[in-house]
Amino acid sequence: MNKTLFKRITMMCIGVLIMGFAVSLCVYANLGTDPCTCLNLGLSSVIGLSFGTWQLIFNSVVLIFTFFLARHLIGIGTIVNMVAIGFLVDYFSGVLKTILPSNPTMVTRVLVMICGVVVLAFTVSLYIYPSLGVSPYDSIAIMLSKFTHIKFHWCRIFCDVAAVLVGFSCGSVIGIGTIITAFCIGPLIKLFNHLIVKIMPMEVKTLAL
Secondary structure, three states: OOOOHHHHHHHHHHHHHHHHHHHHHHHHHOOOOOOHHHHHHHHHHHHHOOOOHHHHHHHHHHHHHHHHHHHOOOOHHHHHHHHHHHHHHHHHHHHHHHHHHOOOOHHHHHHHHHHHHHHHHHHHHHHOOOOOOOOOOHHHHHHHHHHHHHOOOHHHHHHHHHHHHHHHHOOOOOOOHHHHHHHHHHHHHHHHHHHHHHHOOOOOOOOOO
16 A cells, blocks of 8 residues: 555545544534434434434435446545444444533533534545545535536535425424534535645545535
């Protein structure tokens, strides 16, 4: 394995790992999770499956569509993300319950939520940048942008708002964190993409978001 490939795989794995932690922060804050988590928390509760199990099923279904419409978005990063992220959220949520207050103040919840949203956007950029595949959910906005020729961040906002509406209809908690994430995660991802490219340049073709 050459050094560049090792660096790309390491970056992708670190991104997915920290992403699980970022999502668990949003869950702990209980001010509304990110749109994808909101969607899957609602659907998993309705269906009666654990979040991790349903997340894997949901990602598998979306992956089928991605394979036929934009298979260049599928790679080892796709598999790692779709298999690991739900269970990482389950794990980190359990850890946070043991080290953080069970009844946090509103100030603590807001700070944790802001931290979760920013870290989540950064980790999405971190695992997408090595071009080893994107998560099935992230691929939806990328495919929509490609086929409609609408800028990625607008497509991402559309997908996130739709996910929030479905999640809310299924009983997910909607809060200020959900709204902020739905409208800000796309632009934040774009911002971090530019920063990461400048800070950690690699000789690899990256997605133009």
